[in-house]
Amino acid sequence: MTQPKRALITGVTGQDGSYMAQQLLEKGYEVHGLVRRSSSFNRGRIDHLHHDDHLPGKNLFLHYGDVTDAARIHQLISELRPHEVYNLAAQSHVRVSFDEPLYTAEATGISTLNVLEAIRSVDKSIRFYQASTSEMFGASPPPQNEETPFYPRSPYGAAKVYSYWITRNYREAYDMFAVNGQLFNHESPRRGETFVTRKITMAVARIKKGLQSELWMGNLDSIRDWGYAPEYTDGMWRMLQASEPDDFVLATGTAYTIKDFLSLAFEHAGLNWEEYVKFDPKFLRPTEVDELIGDAGKAKAKLGWEAKVHPPELARIMVDADIARLDGAPEGQF
Numbered sequence: 592m593t594q595p596k597r598a599l600i601t602g603v604t605g606q607d608g609s610y611m612a613q614q615l616l617e618k619g620y621e622v623h624g625l626v627r628r629s630s631s632f633n634r635g636r637i638d639h640l641h642h643d644d645h646l647p648g649k650n651l652f653l654h655y656g657d658v659t660d661a662a663r664i665h666q667l668i669s670e671l672r673p674h675e676v677y678n679l680a681a682q683s684h685v686r687v688s689f690d691e692p693l694y695t696a697e698a699t700g701i702s703t704l705n706v707l708e709a710i711r712s713v714d715k716s717i718r719f720y721q722a723s724t725s726e727m728f729g730a731s732p733p734p735q736n737e738e739t740p741f742y743p744r745s746p747y748g749a750a751k752v753y754s755y756w757i758t759r760n761y762r763e764a765y766d767m768f769a770v771n772g773q774l775f776n777h778e779s780p781r782r783g784e785t786f787v788t789r790k791i792t793m794a795v796a797r798i799k800k801g802l803q804s805e806l807w808m809g810n811l812d813s814i815r816d817w818g819y820a821p822e823y824t825d826g827m828w829r830m831l832q833a834s835e836p837d838d839f840v841l842a843t844g845t846a847y848t849i850k851d852f853l854s855l856a857f858e859h860a861g862l863n864w865e866e867y868v869k870f871d872p873k874f875l876r877p878t879e880v881d882e883l884i885g886d887a888g889k890a891k892a893k894l895g896w897e898a899k900v901h902p903p904e905l906a907r908i909m910v911d912a913d914i915a916r917l918d919g920a921p922e923g924q925f
């Protein structure tokens with residue numbers, strides 16, 4: 592009997608980590624996830640994987656650790672000897688990165704070097720995925736693709752640019768299979784509650800149920816290219832199965848403003864967003880990324896990857912899920 596492939600996911604408790612773990616278990620992988628010690632329960636997105644009868648949940652193993660702790664990362668990679676590492680852990684909130692720039696540099700930038708160094712010294716054949724981002728393009732005008740120059744507009748974007756280049760450098764210097772996925776915004780019912788789409792869909796559900804009457808927001812004019820997270824984690828996996836290591840943009844190629852997403856989400860529930868949304872300057876950023884629209888042509892040509900869910904369907908999926916949650920649907924359903 593052949594041994595299952597082993598994967599290590601940093602950031603397994605996050606939106607993408609939870610879909611990645613689920614998809615790898617479905618493919619028969621032995622999945623190891625890095626989990627931070629927390630005083631409150633932080634495994635809500637993955638807890639159901641242990642109990643899902645359709646998944647080999649016994650193949651999911653969680654390990655305490657922090658990506659800023661180089662010794663722990665080295666120890667884990669040395670003990671586990673994974674075939675693939677998905678480096679998804681990060682301080683991922685752009686607005687928060689202005690409040691905590693040094694921590695963000697550590698957790699979103701230098702931490703990538705911790706993982707790469709561990710792989711380099713333990714076994715250079717381990718395949719490495721780095722969660723790079725459209726925020727690296729920042730102020731470069733759309734459409735953005737793999738050739739677009741970087742112009743980050745936040746401490747988060749700047750830290751991710753470091754991670755991108757150190758990943759490329761380890762690929763070129765040490766012949767490692769280390770790749771960057773330059774992913775545009777991707778959302779889902781598991782999206783963190785302080786990112787704009789989820790903030791909106793939760794508010795729609797609560798307003799619909801009479802639990803909330805106002806929604807306080809910042810800049811409504813920025814343009815984003817929003818896709819559906821499970822499709823993007825499938826793209827990450829495809830990058831690590833390719834014959835050669837390379838960097839890829841994943842995006843839908845569509846452009847919607849925050850106002851557009853408000854309309855889609857509120858209208859799906861039969862509501863008019865303009866009656867509820869109020870402006871609060873505390874949600875503005877010192878520097879904003881105005882316009883992100885990705886060109887994922889390379890991923891389509893070389894990986895056979897293409898986004899199928901576009902923002903109108905995405906908004907419906909997320910609003911329906913948040914209404915179902917308020918109706919008592921179990922978290923593992925989403």
Ligand code: NAP
Nearest residue numbers: 602604605606607657658679680681683722724774776777
């Ligand atoms: P997310 O929901 O914020 O999840 C981040 C994960 O990283 C969580 O599991 C978090 O743990 C963990 N983490 C944070 N700091 C850590 C540390 N110091 N040590 C160990 N774990 C740590 O993010 P996401 O949306 O799934 O995104 C996944 C990755 O892709 C991130 O690197 C993000 O920057 C990047 N990215 C996201 C998007 C997007 O649109 N979603 C687009 C491009 C790139 P806790 O649960 O304990 O907080």
Ligand code: F7E
Nearest residue numbers: 683685724725726775776785786787788808809810813874
């Ligand atoms: O903001 C505007 C805000 O926080 C989107 C992360 O996953 O994607 C994400 O970064 C836009 C911005 O995501 C509010 O000013 C208005 O223009 O949902 P967001 P983001 O900053 O695009 C990239 C690709 C990543 O890599 C990141 O990790 O929405 N906006 N009003 C607001 N944003 C928030 N959060 N809250 C508001 O009230």
